[in-house]
Amino acid sequence: MMESRGTSPLREGERVALIDDRGKSYYFTLEQGGEFHFHKGVIKHDEVLGKKEGSGVISSSEITCYVFRPLLRDFVMKMPRRTQIIYPKDMGIILIWADVFPGARVLEAGTGSGALTMALLRAVGEKGTVYSYEIREDMAKWAMKNIKRFMGETENLVLKLKDVYEGIEEEGLDRVILDLVRPWDVVDAAARTLTPGGVFLCFVPTVVQVQNVVEALRNQGSYQLVESLEVILRPWNIQGRSVRPFHRMVAHSGFIVTARRTS
Numbered sequence: 608m609m610e611s612r613g614t615s616p617l618r619e620g621e622r623v624a625l626i627d628d629r630g631k632s633y634y635f636t637l638e639q640g641g642e643f644h645f646h647k648g649v650i651k652h653d654e655v656l657g658k659k660e661g662s663g664v665i666s667s668s669e670i671t672c673y674v675f676r677p678l679l680r681d682f683v684m685k686m687p688r689r690t691q692i693i694y695p696k697d698m699g700i701i702l703i704w705a706d707v708f709p710g711a712r713v714l715e716a717g718t719g720s721g722a723l724t725m726a727l728l729r730a731v732g733e734k735g736t737v738y739s740y741e742i743r744e745d746m747a748k749w750a751m752k753n754i755k756r757f758m759g760e761t762e763n764l765v766l767k768l769k770d771v772y773e774g775i776e777e778e779g780l781d782r783v784i785l786d787l788v789r790p791w792d793v794v795d796a797a798a799r800t801l802t803p804g805g806v807f808l809c810f811v812p813t814v815v816q817v818q819n820v821v822e823a824l825r826n827q828g829s830y831q832l833v834e835s836l837e838v839i840l841r842p843w844n845i846q847g848r849s850v851r852p853f854h855r856m857v858a859h860s861g862f863i864v865t866a867r868r869t870s
């Protein structure tokens with residue numbers, strides 16, 4: 608029987624999230640003989656190595672903490688980044704609104720810090736391919752570093768140092784997903800490569816950009832079902848009588864525009 612991620616023991620080199628008695632998270636990479644020092648004492652890495660995730664470990668100050676592998680949403684919010692990233696709240700909707708399925712051939716641009724790329728790689732699975740275009744070499748290297756750290760080696764990613772405004776090389780794509788300033792300049796190229804029924808999706812931070820891309824999609828003549836939306840996520844605090852929304856939230860990230868390619 609295949610070992611699931613949950614039952615496989617935590618190994619050297621893996622990144623773990625340590626959750627303290629107040630639910631606060633701390634992240635570190637496991638090394639033999641290593642120690643993690645924080646205000647609740649010291650956690651010896653050797654006490655964590657070989658344990659299953661979800662296990663309790665006791666700090667030198669006798670505080671019980673728990674260790675987990677970070678979830679993708681935790682990892683992307685903590686990873687080093689040099690660009691704005693797609694937030695987990697938008698990633699979830701992007702995967703479903705663009706209907707990214709196992710085996711899909713997806714073009715993404717730009718790669719940025721690689722946050723959305725990781726969600727796409729998981730969704731297309733081993734039989735699919737994500738072609739990710741990035742214009743800046745330093746960003747492409749940065750993204751690869753993040754992706755490798757979270758996912759290890761990925762055979763379903765083709766990262767290209769390329770300007771998507773100059774065209775798309777791949778033919779017969781199922782999905783085109785854009786997170787850059789002028790998605791309307793990719794509407795024609797996407798129409799040429801998308802398969803009938805394929806989905807165009809872009810993420811843009813301002814409503815002026817939404818208007819431009821919606822007009823471009825409607826005028827292009829090869830798209831139907833042009834839709835625009837915004838995702839608002841409001842987390843709640845449930846603690847005794849304090850049952851209320853959090854005081855702070857991400858009030859705005861961006862808008863998502865989708866369209867379907869006609870035949």
Ligand SMILES: C[S@@+](CC[C@H](N)C(=O)[O-])C[C@H]1O[C@@H](n2cnc3c(N)ncnc32)[C@H](O)[C@@H]1O
Nearest residue numbers: 692693717719720721722723741742770771786
């Ligand atoms: C907002 S970031 C993308 C963030 C990414 N979605 C993530 O979740 O980490 C935009 C990226 O697009 C790249 N970019 C801008 N214009 C581009 C173009 N014409 N072709 C390819 N990449 C481009 C930028 O260098 C930048 O890294």
